[in-house]
Amino acid sequence: MDLKKYFIILGAIFLFFGPAKAEDVDLDFTLDASSSTIPLPAIFSPAIDLSGRGFNSELTWPQELASREVIERWNSDIGFKGMYRLQYNLWEIGQLKKNLQLQRKLLANYESVIQKISDAGQIVILDIFSTPQGQGKVLDKKSSPVDPKAFKALVKNYIRHLSCEKKYNIWYEVWTAPDLDTFFLGRQQEYFGLYRAVAEAVRELESEYRIHIPLGGPSSSWWFRNSEGNTVITPEKSLIYELIKFCYHYKLPLDFISWHAYSTDPRAEKEMTTYNKTSVALLRDWLFYFNFPKDMPLIVDEWNYDSGQNILPERKDKAYIAGSFIPARLRHMYEADINYQLFFSLEDFQDNLEGVARSVGAFWFEPAETGYTGGNKAIYNVFRMLAKLGTAMYISPSKISDEFVGIIATRSEDNLAILIYNYIDPDIFRSFLSRNIATLGDGERKALLDIFKSDALEKIKRKEVDINALQASGKTKNLLKKSLDIFESSQRLVESPRQLKLGIKNLKNDYSYTRYSIDSACGLNCEFAPVEEKIITFNEGAYGEKLALKPYSVHLIILKPKPVELQVAPTLKPEEPEVSPMPKGAAEKKEPVVEAANATVPEAEQNATAASPK
Numbered sequence: 001m002d003l004k005k006y007f008i009i010l011g012a013i014f015l016f017f018g019p020a021k022a023e024d025v026d027l028d029f030t031l032d033a034s035s036s037t038i039p040l041p042a043i044f045s046p047a048i049d050l051s052g053r054g055f056n057s058e059l060t061w062p063q064e065l066a067s068r069e070v071i072e073r074w075n076s077d078i079g080f081k082g083m084y085r086l087q088y089n090l091w092e093i094g095q096l097k098k099n100l101q102l103q104r105k106l107l108a109n110y111e112s113v114i115q116k117i118s119d120a121g122q123i124v125i126l127d128i129f130s131t132p133q134g135q136g137k138v139l140d141k142k143s144s145p146v147d148p149k150a151f152k153a154l155v156k157n158y159i160r161h162l163s164c165e166k167k168y169n170i171w172y173e174v175w176t177a178p179d180l181d182t183f184f185l186g187r188q189q190e191y192f193g194l195y196r197a198v199a200e201a202v203r204e205l206e207s208e209y210r211i212h213i214p215l216g217g218p219s220s221s222w223w224f225r226n227s228e229g230n231t232v233i234t235p236e237k238s239l240i241y242e243l244i245k246f247c248y249h250y251k252l253p254l255d256f257i258s259w260h261a262y263s264t265d266p267r268a269e270k271e272m273t274t275y276n277k278t279s280v281a282l283l284r285d286w287l288f289y290f291n292f293p294k295d296m297p298l299i300v301d302e303w304n305y306d307s308g309q310n311i312l313p314e315r316k317d318k319a320y321i322a323g324s325f326i327p328a329r330l331r332h333m334y335e336a337d338i339n340y341q342l343f344f345s346l347e348d349f350q351d352n353l354e355g356v357a358r359s360v361g362a363f364w365f366e367p368a369e370t371g372y373t374g375g376n377k378a379i380y381n382v383f384r385m386l387a388k389l390g391t392a393m394y395i396s397p398s399k400i401s402d403e404f405v406g407i408i409a410t411r412s413e414d415n416l417a418i419l420i421y422n423y424i425d426p427d428i429f430r431s432f433l434s435r436n437i438a439t440l441g442d443g444e445r446k447a448l449l450d451i452f453k454s455d456a457l458e459k460i461k462r463k464e465v466d467i468n469a470l471q472a473s474g475k476t477k478n479l480l481k482k483s484l485d486i487f488e489s490s491q492r493l494v495e496s497p498r499q500l501k502l503g504i505k506n507l508k509n510d511y512s513y514t515r516y517s518i519d520s521a522c523g524l525n526c527e528f529a530p531v532e533e534k535i536i537t538f539n540e541g542a543y544g545e546k547l548a549l550k551p552y553s554v555h556l557i558i559l560k561p562k563p564v565e566l567q568v569a570p571t572l573k574p575e576e577p578e579v580s581p582m583p584k585g586a587a588e589k590k591e592p593v594v595e596a597a598n599a600t601v602p603e604a605e606q607n608a609t610a611a612s613p614k
């Protein structure tokens with residue numbers, strides 16, 4: 001049985017715990033604590049790309065890596081509990097080749113982060129990026145290598161040290177966004193030559209050391225993209241498809257597929273294709289066709305709440321919006337059959353040599369010559385919630401779900417951890433259309449794209465244009481109407497809280513109840529502390545309560561059995577024995593008392609006392 005098709009985050013089982021008006025509650029969810037679970041999928045781990053800043057005053061600290069203070073804060077609060085990605089910048093390392101002491105220190109700083117993750121039993125995605133000065137076809141770190149053999153030898157030495165000698169748990173990723181000239185200066189075939197150089201180095205080391213070294217890519221800017229752009233309409237032209245075919249043809253190792261996916265749509269991974277299947281299902285068909293394992297790990301290696309701008313208030317002052325997006329996106333990634341994800345990124349980018357500022361981090365900072373000036377966003381507290389989820393996740397046969405509210409229910413031994421979110425895509429009208437445009441015919445898609453490019457889409461949203469009056473097919477009109485219905489529903493719900501009736505059954509006795517929350521009350525520097533703590537009693541094995549879910553909020557409820565108080569039996573006072581009357585005159589008799597100060601101590605005992613330690 002495919003558990004995923006039965007998995008539901010929000011079930012609507014109508015269980016009432018007392019009288020309530022219909023208008024008081026619009027969502028009901030009951031968790032049966034005795035129901036089936038599966039191991040918590042890796043997709044729900046607090047995984048993140050450790051990048052940030054783009055510039056650091058410490059020359060020997062990797063410049064594309066978040067600050068040392070922030071990485072230490074993450075490790076202290078959360079620990080390394082998932083997959084983590086960092087960029088191994090060969091240009092930056094090569095810049096210090098004339099000062100070997102500084103270069104060794106830079107490499108040691110890279111390695112110290114890698115070692116902490118590997119020692120915690122987790123996976124490092126090490127993104128091999130940039131060409132050292134003098135090895136590129138042009139004087140630019142984004143250039144393709146002029147001599148693939150020299151590049152192969154360089155990369156081979158680094159992989160030998162990290163994977164073969166140190167035996168760190170590393171998966172190597174070749175480049176990032178090679179389909180964009182802002183990250184790779186070269187043609188698509190030159191990227192394949194680059195991949196082949198690394199793949200041959202890996203294959204030779206595997207043969208020499210008799211170990212497996214995972215390798216993958218292409219980390220493209222979207223799953224259907226290629227160096228010419230491309231769209232979802234022709235996914236067979238994508239860089240991913242061509243890489244799979246290339247590795248098959250040259251018998252090169254390919255252990256995972258990766259790509260970026262920035263969006264405000266939590267269901268982005270459920271996008272339909274012209275093949276009448278989702279993008280993920282299509283990718284797995286390609287792998288199977290070219291004799292690769294169909295269940296090969298698929299990794300969304302960069303993602304975040306994104307509407308196309310580098311600086312967004314939803315990722316800073318209003319970071320609770322991006323925070324509520326995280327569990328919603330993870331839910332749909334899981335249902336779409338994505339294996340791993342890496343949120344981008346740990347820290348914001350600014351004050352770098354490229355002049356690029358991006359508010360993408362879980363932490364913000366202000367540039368300072370010395371010391372650390374910065375703090376966490378509400379986004380970070382969501383990752384702390386994910387770190388508190390249980391080791392097993394509940395599944396439910398119910399198929400009723402809500403467009404905006406979701407629940408991830410987990411357990412560890414006797415404890416329960418229930419995460420609830422309310423995220424409303426601000427651009428849901430466009431997102432829904434984009435997700436389903438591939439289901440239209442060629443002419444229908446063209447007509448819809450023309451609407452996208454004009455101002456007609458906004459007029460439809462404002463009901464200034466009648467959909468029925470459009471020169472479009474019935475299928476296109478129905479898609480527009482459904483998009484408009486969902487948009488109007490979202491506008492009503494973005495103004496007021498949803499009322500959830502939460503029920504839990506098949507538990508006994510008393511439990512401690514702790515609830516954490518993020519919402520519009522805080523966007524920056526938010527404390528991670530319980531907003532509610534109490535003791536609850538499961539009368540006849542059931543408990544229920546109502547929760548108000550503000551728009552763009554996340555709640556984590558943790559239940560732990562209350563320790564049973566030991567009942568101590570009262571101590572009985574013993575009866576006093578009867579005392580016979582003292583004979584007359586006995587009261588005057590007294591034993592002699594020896595004063596301690598004048599007591600005589602035998603000589604041997606005096607010597608022993610003097611020799612003992614003070």
